[in-house]
Amino acid sequence: MAKSAIQGFSSKRLRRIDRFLQDRYVAPGRLPCAQFLLARYGKLVHRTTLGLRDVERGAPCEEDTVFRIYSMTKPVTSVALMTLVEEGLVALDDPVSKHIPAWADLGVYAGGVDGAFQTTPPDRPMLVADLLRHTAGLTYGFQERTNVDAAYRALKVDDIHKGFDLEGFVQALGGLPLEFSPGEAWNYSVATDVVGYLVQKIAGKPLDEALKERIFDPLKMVDTGFFVRPDQVSRFAACYSATAEGGLKLVDDPQKSPFLKPPRLLSGGGGLISTADDYLRFTAMLLNGGELEGARILAPATLRLMTANHLPGGADLTELSRSLFSESAYAGVGFGLGFAVAFDPVKALSLSSPGEFYWGGMASTAFWVDPVEQVTAVFMTQLLPSSAYAVRRELRTLTYAALMETDA
Numbered sequence: 001m002a003k004s005a006i007q008g009f010s011s012k013r014l015r016r017i018d019r020f021l022q023d024r025y026v027a028p029g030r031l032p033c034a035q036f037l038l039a040r041y042g043k044l045v046h047r048t049t050l051g052l053r054d055v056e057r058g059a060p061c062e063e064d065t066v067f068r069i070y071s072m073t074k075p076v077t078s079v080a081l082m083t084l085v086e087e088g089l090v091a092l093d094d095p096v097s098k099h100i101p102a103w104a105d106l107g108v109y110a111g112g113v114d115g116a117f118q119t120t121p122p123d124r125p126m127l128v129a130d131l132l133r134h135t136a137g138l139t140y141g142f143q144e145r146t147n148v149d150a151a152y153r154a155l156k157v158d159d160i161h162k163g164f165d166l167e168g169f170v171q172a173l174g175g176l177p178l179e180f181s182p183g184e185a186w187n188y189s190v191a192t193d194v195v196g197y198l199v200q201k202i203a204g205k206p207l208d209e210a211l212k213e214r215i216f217d218p219l220k221m222v223d224t225g226f227f228v229r230p231d232q233v234s235r236f237a238a239c240y241s242a243t244a245e246g247g248l249k250l251v252d253d254p255q256k257s258p259f260l261k262p263p264r265l266l267s268g269g270g271g272l273i274s275t276a277d278d279y280l281r282f283t284a285m286l287l288n289g290g291e292l293e294g295a296r297i298l299a300p301a302t303l304r305l306m307t308a309n310h311l312p313g314g315a316d317l318t319e320l321s322r323s324l325f326s327e328s329a330y331a332g333v334g335f336g337l338g339f340a341v342a343f344d345p346v347k348a349l350s351l352s353s354p355g356e357f358y359w360g361g362m363a364s365t366a367f368w369v370d371p372v373e374q375v376t377a378v379f380m381t382q383l384l385p386s387s388a389y390a391v392r393r394e395l396r397t398l399t400y401a402a403l404m405e406t407d408a
Contacts, residue, residue, distance in 0.1 A: 007040040013402035014038075014046045020398060025391060026051040029247050031364070032240055033061035034391075035276045035380040038399060040373070042284055053237035053382075054254055066223060066236045067380045068252075068259060069279065070270040070361030071327055074192040076215060076224075076282065077207075077268030078132055078338025080199045082302050083214050089202050092337075095125040096136070099198055102174045108137065109177040114151040123181040128198070130182045131191040132337040133310045135320075137178030138189035143324050148179050158190050160267045161258040166197045166207065169265055179322065186317060186335060188326040196268020207266040218295035219281050224274040227262045228254075236260075236273075239363055242388035251384060270361070276380045279367060283376040286357075286369050307357045307371075309334030309341045316344070327360035327386060350393065351400035366392040373403065 017036060025031040033051030037044065053061040084090050090099065097104040106126065107119025122137070130136035139145075141152035156163040157172050164172055173194070179187055196207045203210040208226050216224050228236045236259070239252035252259075263271055281292060286307075290298030298306075311320055317330035317340075328340040332347030339357035342348060358368035364383045369376050379395055386392075 008405035037378045039376045072361040073272040075338045092129040094128045119177045126182040136191045138191045160263045160265045186320040188323040192269035221278040224278045239382040241384040306337040
């Protein structure tokens, strides 16, 4: 079902979104479910809710279905750190070693394998800003590109449920070399988990409590947290992986999921569960310059800084990225303090506005915020990997094709 209002959009064209998602993805069984929320000027314009949250049990996807949002956690954690920046408790140009003294002598990989790494000193210290923009020299084990990320896999440093707690995670990273000298390149990484550690340490309380106090409670994000509460279990979606034949394979049963209990690692990079409505409230705050319904999270100037391209020389990700995988295409896209930032739609061959910022999660969830057209959008499903289909890019095209009155 879809609900639509005008707000400059064609209702007829918005209905294409429902048909497209149903016919291309849900009916053929390529996606288990699809939920898409679109707002303009802070008002809901369109809602699509299709398919099954649990295919095996025949349970329908509903407006309050709870999803694993994985890396859509990153912008939330980044915002939390910036609230501490605004309070003067941490600065973007602080060396990370000021807050993690054990990292003072981190070296850059020069050769060898785990247990026999050779390193050289970095060209400059790692800064807090490097963590936010993924220029810190850290990596992810799943990149499977270098001997360093092989060491991440061996230590299971980014395993939310079976690895370290936040203290142990930071300690383990301190024993591994950097992929490159900070600021030299961009690499999608566990850097935002380190940001979460800084939030926890500087705020003086566990990360889950800090996020609840600073973001979730003020924004009335009642269904967002690091695990599924007992009262949410009946609404929790199953998670699937895409098969080579275009079907679905169950990878996380919602009645047996590790997300049903508090995780060992409070992952600021990928640990949250949420609903589409909750996350739309977060995007509405971002679009509105850091405030929603009287709850002020950040100052407008802070959001402007966060959503500028912070890559050296104004480069895009094609010029600086070493990642084999991220939640973004690279052409015409830079990176801010917690978000990808689109600055050249022509180069990206994308229907979007300069200054749009966004991110996604590995179960194919996504959001974007367009300050030019005053548009926010949230897409939820549960399919691994997020690169399986181009549905997120297709949704952008369908959305802007329905926008008849623009502010551009």
